[in-house]
Amino acid sequence: MKKKILALTMIFVLVISVNACKNKETQPPIPKTTEPTTQGPIMQGPISPEAQQTVPGHGMPSQGGEKQVVIPESVKGKWSAVKIIVEDKVSKKTQEYIINLNSDFKIPNSNLKVYVGEFLPDFKIEGSLLTSISNKPNNPAVEIRVFEEDKQIFPASGKKWGWLFSKLPTVHPLTHERYNLILKEGIAKK
Numbered sequence: 001m002k003k004k005i006l007a008l009t010m011i012f013v014l015v016i017s018v019n020a021c022k023n024k025e026t027q028p029p030i031p032k033t034t035e036p037t038t039q040g041p042i043m044q045g046p047i048s049p050e051a052q053q054t055v056p057g058h059g060m061p062s063q064g065g066e067k068q069v070v071i072p073e074s075v076k077g078k079w080s081a082v083k084i085i086v087e088d089k090v091s092k093k094t095q096e097y098i099i100n101l102n103s104d105f106k107i108p109n110s111n112l113k114v115y116v117g118e119f120l121p122d123f124k125i126e127g128s129l130l131t132s133i134s135n136k137p138n139n140p141a142v143e144i145r146v147f148e149e150d151k152q153i154f155p156a157s158g159k160k161w162g163w164l165f166s167k168l169p170t171v172h173p174l175t176h177e178r179y180n181l182i183l184k185e186g187i188a189k190k
Contacts, residue, residue, distance in 0.1 A: 066160075069118050069143065070131040078135055079119045081187040082142045084164070087180040098187060101142075112179060117143035117161055119186045140166035142183050146174055 081100045086107055088094070099105045104115045120132040123141035143161040146154035154174045155162030164183035165171050174181045 067125075067128050067130050069120070070129045071118065071120075072132060072135075074135045075121060075132045078189055079121065079186045080189045082116060082119055083184040083187065084114070084116075084142075085182040085184050087182065089178055089180060096184065107179065110179065111149050112176075113147045114181065115145040115147070117145075119143075121186055123163075123165065137166075137186060140183060140186050142186070144181070146176075146181070148176075 079101060081098050084097050084099055086095050086097060095108075097105060097107075099114065099116045101116055101119055104113055106113045119140070119142045120130065121140055122132045122134040122136055122138040124131050124133045124139070141163050143163055144154070145152060145161060153176065155172070162174070163172060164174075164181060166183045166185060169182050
């Protein structure tokens with residue numbers, strides 16, 4: 001009797017093993033890549049509530065609601081403007097402009113108007129907060145809106161603000177048939 005139970009147990013284990021091997025062979029292989037992945041400007045770390053100012057109405061929508069720009073005390077009032085490079089794809093010329101924060105600027109010889117919001121010298125995302133982890137320009141970003149005549153073309157419809165990233169100019173760029181905008185740098189207050 002013990003021999004029959006042992007034999008049945010061994011057959012059962014053998015059948016399970018064979019089936020497991022067949023399932024493993026029929027699954028598609030997981031692709032391996034050696035190419036580096038591009039990661040956006042996302043970092044981690046706590047923000048002290050005492051050292052921040054939330055700017056209402058700024059940010060970008062997310063699945064969990066509106067993102068808020070939080071300006072730490074170490075950054076607040078330290079920056080006055082940004083340098084933005086405007087590339088004309090047709091004439092293949094570039095022009096650099098200094099635009100004050102929280103102001104607008106009409107690009108000469110075009111129907112484009114750029115609204116510049118807040119500047120974060122060391123951009124970071126923490127949940128629904130957009131902030132700066134220091135006052136050093138390690139990851140400069142500026143919030144902008146672009147209108148062509150009276151129609152907002154950047155960011156996409158329904159969003160209040162888009163962002164330009166100095167070190168990652170291809171992350172969420174303006175897509176326009178003629179013009180490209182690039183954040184060169186922030187300008188500190190004197």
